[in-house]
Amino acid sequence: MPRRRERGPSPAEIADLIESEIRAGKLPPKAKLRSRSALAAHYKVGESTVYSMLDKLKDRGMVHGEQGRGVFVNDPSRWRPLPE
Numbered sequence: 001m002p003r004r005r006e007r008g009p010s011p012a013e014i015a016d017l018i019e020s021e022i023r024a025g026k027l028p029p030k031a032k033l034r035s036r037s038a039l040a041a042h043y044k045v046g047e048s049t050v051y052s053m054l055d056k057l058k059d060r061g062m063v064h065g066e067q068g069r070g071v072f073v074n075d076p077s078r079w080r081p082l083p084e
Helices: 011-023 036-043 047-059
Strands: 063-066 070-073
Touching (some): 011 047, 036 047
């Protein structure tokens, strides 16, 4: 019987972890996030999961992408407030 692969974290779970690091100051404004492939390897997920996670962080105003340069943490003034 084939072994089932364990599922890695969801895009939302990874986004929440990275958002926590950003809000705690572990990733300061203008910090560059790891590459998509490095994030995928670190969280043991596929790159499509990383793309979805980055979209969630962008929607929350936490990060922005610069073509050819990478993904960077935004200034706190651009962050969306946490839901109450």
